[in-house]
Amino acid sequence: xxxxxxxxxxxxxxxxxxxxxxxxxxxxxxxxxxxxxxxxxxxxxxxxxxxxxxxxxxxxxxxxxxxxxxxxxxxxxxxxxxxxxxxxxxxxxxxxxxxxxxxxxxxxxxxxxxxxxxxxxxxxxxxxxxxxxxxxxxxxxxxxxxxxxxxxxxxxxxxxxxxxxxxxxxxxxxxxxxxxxxxxxxxxxxxxxxxxxxxxxxxxxxxxxxxxxxxxxxxxxxxxxxxxxxxxxxxxxxxxxxxxxxxxxxxxxxxxxxxxxxxxxxxxxxxxxxxxxxxxxxxxxxxxxxxxxxxxxxxxxxxxxxxxxxxxxxxxxxxxxxxxxxxxxxxxxxxxxxxxxxxxxxxxxx
Amino acid sequence: xxxxxxxxxxxxxxxxxxxxxxxxxxxxxxxxxxxxxxxxxxxxxxxxxxxxxxxxxxxxxxxxxxxxxxxxxxxxxxxxxxxxxxxxxxxxxxxxxxxxxxxxxxxxxxxxxxxxxxxxxxxxxxxxxxxxxxxxxxxxxxxxxxxxxxxxxxxxxxxxxxxxxxxxxxxxxxxxxxxxxxxxxxxxxxxxxxxxxxxxxxxxxxxxxxxxxxxxxxxxxxxxxxxxxxxxxxxxxxxxxxxxxxxxxxxxxxxxxxxxxxxxxxxxxxxxxxxxxxxxxxxxxxxxxxxx
Numbered sequence: 001x002x003x004x005x006x007x008x009x010x011x012x013x014x015x016x017x018x019x020x021x022x023x024x025x026x027x028x029x030x031x032x033x034x035x036x037x038x039x040x041x042x043x044x045x046x047x048x049x050x051x052x053x054x055x056x057x058x059x060x061x062x063x064x065x066x067x068x069x070x071x072x073x074x075x076x077x078x079x080x081x082x083x084x085x086x087x088x089x090x091x092x093x094x095x096x097x098x099x100x101x102x103x104x105x106x107x108x109x110x111x112x113x114x115x116x117x118x119x120x121x122x123x124x125x126x127x128x129x130x131x132x133x134x135x136x137x138x139x140x141x142x143x144x145x146x147x148x149x150x151x152x153x154x155x156x157x158x159x160x161x162x163x164x165x166x167x168x169x170x171x172x173x174x175x176x177x178x179x180x181x182x183x184x185x186x187x188x189x190x191x192x193x194x195x196x197x198x199x200x201x202x203x204x205x206x207x208x209x210x211x212x213x214x215x216x217x218x219x220x221x222x223x224x225x226x227x228x229x230x231x232x233x234x235x236x237x238x239x240x241x242x243x244x245x246x247x248x249x250x251x252x253x254x255x256x257x258x259x260x261x262x263x264x265x266x267x268x269x270x271x272x273x274x275x276x277x278x279x280x281x282x283x284x285x286x287x288x289x290x291x292x293x294x295x296x297x298x299x300x301x302x303x304x305x306x307x308x309x310x311x312x313x314x315x316x317x318x319x320x321x322x323x324x325x326x327x328x329x330x331x332x333x334x335x336x337x338x339x340x341x342x343x344x345x346x347x348x349x350x
Numbered sequence: 351x352x353x354x355x356x357x358x359x360x361x362x363x364x365x366x367x368x369x370x371x372x373x374x375x376x377x378x379x380x381x382x383x384x385x386x387x388x389x390x391x392x393x394x395x396x397x398x399x400x401x402x403x404x405x406x407x408x409x410x411x412x413x414x415x416x417x418x419x420x421x422x423x424x425x426x427x428x429x430x431x432x433x434x435x436x437x438x439x440x441x442x443x444x445x446x447x448x449x450x451x452x453x454x455x456x457x458x459x460x461x462x463x464x465x466x467x468x469x470x471x472x473x474x475x476x477x478x479x480x481x482x483x484x485x486x487x488x489x490x491x492x493x494x495x496x497x498x499x500x501x502x503x504x505x506x507x508x509x510x511x512x513x514x515x516x517x518x519x520x521x522x523x524x525x526x527x528x529x530x531x532x533x534x535x536x537x538x539x540x541x542x543x544x545x546x547x548x549x550x551x552x553x554x555x556x557x558x559x560x561x562x563x564x565x566x567x568x569x570x571x572x573x574x575x576x577x578x579x580x581x582x583x584x585x586x587x588x589x590x591x592x593x594x595x596x597x598x599x600x601x602x603x604x605x606x607x608x609x610x611x612x613x614x615x616x617x618x619x620x621x622x623x624x625x626x627x628x629x630x631x632x633x634x635x636x637x638x639x640x641x642x
Contacts, residue, residue, distance in 0.1 A: 073441060073444075120626075120627045121626075123627075123630040124626055124630050125630075125638075126440060126441075127383075127384050127440065127444065127581065128577065128581075128626060128630060128631070128632075130384075130444065131384075131573060131577050131622065131626065132622070132623055132626045134573070134619075135573075135574065135619035135620070135622045135623045136623060138616060138619040139616055139619055139620060139623065142612060142615070142616040145612065146612060255570070259448055259452070262445065262448070263445075263448075263449070266442075266445050309460075311456045311459045311460050312456070312460070314452055314455075314456040314459075315452075315453055315456035315457055315460065317452060318449045318450065318451070318452030318453030318454075318455075318456065319449070319453050320449075321445060321446065321448065321449030321452070322431060322446050322449040322450060322453065325435065325438075325442050325445055325446045325449065326431075326434040326435065326446070329438065329442060
């Protein structure tokens with residue numbers, strides 16, 4: 001029997017499998033079990049961080065479909081989250097609907113908005129598109145503040161707690177399973193979109209749109225589809241956000257948060273679902289890390305006491321974007337792939 | 351009369367927008383990217399000028415010193431942040447300027463704090479009265495500066511060797527390199543010049559607005575002006591700036607009562623969105639010809 005030093009694929013079907021080897025299945029299984037038992041082995045602070053990460057993951061996967069895969073730069077992602085969150089809040093709080101209506105409804109309304117924005121944006125490319133989506137974001141923010149009768153204006157809106165089969169999910173731990181389920185579903189869906197015709201068409205549009213059109217990719221259709229999908233993800237993430245926070249306000253969905261989602265996919269890795277997961281977790285966790293670090297420094301050097309404020313988080317956040325772009329343009333995903341290949345091919349380095 | 355007053359103050363605000371927009375256009379013309387950190391440069395320059403004046407430097411000397419400092423900051427930015435990305439896709443460069451803007455803004459917040467400063471204006475407080483219309487000295491000066499800069503840059507890009515080199519670099523980096531243009535030098539100079547213009551805008555803005563870290567957000571309001579005029583047209587920046595300034599004031603003057611406040615800030619973006627739908631490359635931008 002010949003020793004196989006690498007995994008060889010003998011058919012296309014094998015090449016695009018989600019879990020290719022027995023080992024990746026084992027690791028994935030372990031990972032899932034670990035996630036299931038996480039609330040039992042860690043404190044509720046970590047669970048809360050994971051909850052926030054789940055929301056960020058769904059949102060950044062959505063943005064990565066539009067920007068990373070299809071190459072359409074969007075600086076208005078927070079606006080789509082806002083539309084989803086407010087739709088969910090209006091249906092949930094105003095009409096008392098359950099989550100399995102409000103979340104998809106938030107996604108669908110947001111997707112409709114995405115199509116509305118996407119169609120006129122078809123002629124725009126690159127920076128002009130970034131500007132158009134940015135101004136859409138600004139307009140949505142304005143509407144949220146001004147249209148007080150629907151959105152509560154400056155007061156924001158409240159959101160009821162999730163009820164699943166008669167149980168109210170009022171703790172972080174119970175929300176954890178709820179959010180984890182949704183995030184997993186959305187990630188698997190995204191993975192499947194990427195590896196099928198739609199995903200390949202998206203990539204073709206990104207790499208050379210004219211060539212893609214010549215080869216029979218319906219440019220209009222796929223661009224609009226990318227907008228719709230991305231804003232659907234954003235809308236669902238917005239609904240999740242509303243449920244976790246219990247209160248939403250126009251200030252949660254500003255240009256800065258759009259930039260934050262952009263940073264997630266840049267730091268995580270453009271065009272990769274795994275990358276958007278890494279990036280989302282990274283952006284959620286880093287500010288907390290800095291806070292802990294600052295507290296640590298304060299306890300060691302008393303002179304530093306009271307010097308920390310939120311501003312440092314933001315500064316580090318900006319610095320990280322720059323450092324990643326300069327030193328690791330492939331993002332966290334590239335680092336991960338390097339480590340993985342290193343282990344796979346050990347002891348051979350190629 | 352109310353209309354005329356709105357018009358004049360619109361032109362006054364618009365000329366400041368035009369000055370900011372010109373900074374954007376210069377970088378786009380030279381390197382093909384939008385610098386999202388332009389607003390932060392404006393703010394930093396305004397603070398430099400403020401501290402120079404406060405430490406006893408006379409205003410006429412403080413302005414050139416500020417401009418020199420801005421040019422240095424531009425060169426430094428280019429060297430540390432932009433040059434490593436030479437040849438990378440535009441998206442990365444834009445993203446890095448966004449990162450830079452966040453970084454500069456929060457550092458400024460840490461250093462200068464978030465309270466308002468009052469810039470010691472060198473101009474008389476008493477505004478000019480021209481035929482019954484009130485116009486402040488500061489706005490008059492920013493108009494004069496905008497228009498003279500426009501003429502200067504128009505000739506610079508049309509006739510000077512360096513200006514042509516910058517346009518060539520923006521058009522096609524690889525070909526420009528092949529033609530013997532030193533694109534590293536072009537990049538450094540472009541960022542330097544653009545930051546000088548931003549510095550001028552900063553001094554101008556600090557005179558009319560309150561000086562605080564939020565000054566950086568003015569640049570975001572100037573985006574519509576840049577896009578409206580077309581990303582690479584200097585006259586477009588002026589016309590776009592003036593148009594947005596006037597529209598903003600008109601909307602504020604006539605529509606605010608109808609919708610209940612805030613329409614002034616959102617009008618430029620609505621205009622921007624509409625303009626992009628009809629003319630995807632702005633009023634004077636060149637349409638990109640694509641080859642596969």
